[in-house]
Amino acid sequence: MPGGGEMVIIFLVLLLLFGASRLPKLARSMGQASKEFKTGLKEGYTPEEIEGPCPFCEVKVPAEAKFCPGCGKSAEDIVAEKSRKSA
Numbered sequence: 001m002p003g004g005g006e007m008v009i010i011f012l013v014l015l016l017l018f019g020a021s022r023l024p025k026l027a028r029s030m031g032q033a034s035k036e037f038k039t040g041l042k043e044g045y046t047p048e049e050i051e052g053p054c055p056f057c058e059v060k061v062p063a064e065a066k067f068c069p070g071c072g073k074s075a076e077d078i079v080a081e082k083s084r085k086s087a
């Protein structure tokens with residue numbers, strides 16, 4: 001991470017490159033990009049829902065479970081196996 005002095009230099013360089021009038025617009029678009037980046041990260045971490053019984057042991061798995069209560073397979077394995085079977 002750049003320190004305070006480096007931030008000032010970066011700011012001055014940006015000021016020279018884009019001009020003072022364009023900086024607020026640039027800052028806004030940068031803020032928007034980082035907001036969208038965070039939203040994307042959040043969506044990436046949404047756990048996959050398990051629907052119906054486990055494809056390995058046919059035991060009913062709760063949707064928010066991380067492991068099958070019957071065979072101990074992980075939710076990722078169950079989702080992968082389900083999509084493999086339905087394909």
Ligand SMILES: [Zn+2]
Binds near residue numbers: 068072
């Ligand atoms: Zn199972």
